[in-house]
Amino acid sequence: MKRIAFSLAAVVAVAGIVAFTPRASGRPGEEASLNASPIYGVTIPHGYRDWQLIAVKQLHFAGMGEQLRAQVGNDIAIKAFKEGTLPFPDGAIIAAIHWSQVSSEDNNKVLDGPFPGTKSYVIGSRVNVQFMVKDSKKYAATGGWGFADFTDGKPGDKALHETCFPCHIPAKDRDYVYTRYAP
Numbered sequence: 549m550k551r552i553a554f555s556l557a558a559v560v561a562v563a564g565i566v567a568f569t570p571r572a573s574g575r576p577g578e579e580a581s582l583n584a585s586p587i588y589g590v591t592i593p594h595g596y597r598d599w600q601l602i603a604v605k606q607l608h609f610a611g612m613g614e615q616l617r618a619q620v621g622n623d624i625a626i627k628a629f630k631e632g633t634l635p636f637p638d639g640a641i642i643a644a645i646h647w648s649q650v651s652s653e654d655n656n657k658v659l660d661g662p663f664p665g666t667k668s669y670v671i672g673s674r675v676n677v678q679f680m681v682k683d684s685k686k687y688a689a690t691g692g693w694g695f696a697d698f699t700d701g702k703p704g705d706k707a708l709h710e711t712c713f714p715c716h717i718p719a720k721d722r723d724y725v726y727t728r729y730a731p
Contacts, residue, residue, distance in 0.1 A: 585696035586706040590681050592698060593622070596643045600626045603730040606649065614649035616671050619727045625682075629729035635692065636723050640682040644727075648672035675699070680716075680725070691716070691724045 584591045599620040607615045621629065625640035648671070655668030676699045684692035695712035697704040716724040 583698075583701065583703060585679075585694075585698075585703040585709055587709045588681070588687065588690075588694035588696060588712075590679055590694045590696035592677070592696075592701065593641055593643070593679065596620065596622075596641075596677075596679075597645075599643065601730070602626070602629055602642065603727050614669070615646050615675060616649045616669070617644055617646045619644050634723050635684070636682045636725065638682050638684055638692075642680045642725065642727065644678040646675040646677065648675055676704075691720070693724055 597620075599622055602619040602621050602625070604619070605617045607617060609615065620643050622639075622641045624637055625642050627633070628636045628640055649669045650672035652668040652670045655670070656666070659666040659668055676697055678698075679696040681687075681694040681696070682692055683694060687694045690713040693713070693716070695709060697708055697712070703709075713724075716726070719726045722728075
């Protein structure tokens with residue numbers, strides 16, 4: 549009986565250690581995990597969905613439909629946006645959350661009375677989430693930014709991540725950031 553109690557206590561202790569082991573969060577300098585982006589080693593930052601809104605946008609992809617997108621930033625990024633600080637300081641992280649866009653029949657019914665012909669669109673399913681992490685030393689070769697693209701919590705492949713920095717080169721004069729802070 550003592551052996552069973554000891555074994556049970558050991559299992560509980562190991563489970564507790566595993567449950568409370570810190571996980572990488574995507575912040576510069578932290579240990580990368582298996583779910584890190586190739587090339588850059590960026591992971592999904594804990595709590596990014598609670599960050600402040602930077603801007604929203606709608607994109608139309610020829611043959612692929614519409615997307616609604618929201619950009620959010622950690623405190624360092626938000627402060628830099630508000631103060632117009634360029635280049636962004638190390639530690640700034642910008643997240644771009646992308647969803648499919650779908651028509652809202654419920655909203656359309658309500659809006660059609662006072663505003664005939666009005667169409668409402670809302671988020672559909674989540675497409676992916678992307679991150680830019682500023683670390684001027686670690687990512688010196690890519691303008692000081694590390695990039696990540698995740699779908700269903702899993703990073704895209706190396707070929708996808710090789711396109712990140714070249715895509716941002718046209719925004720070099722804004723420290724490679726396309727998004728502007730919405731008033």
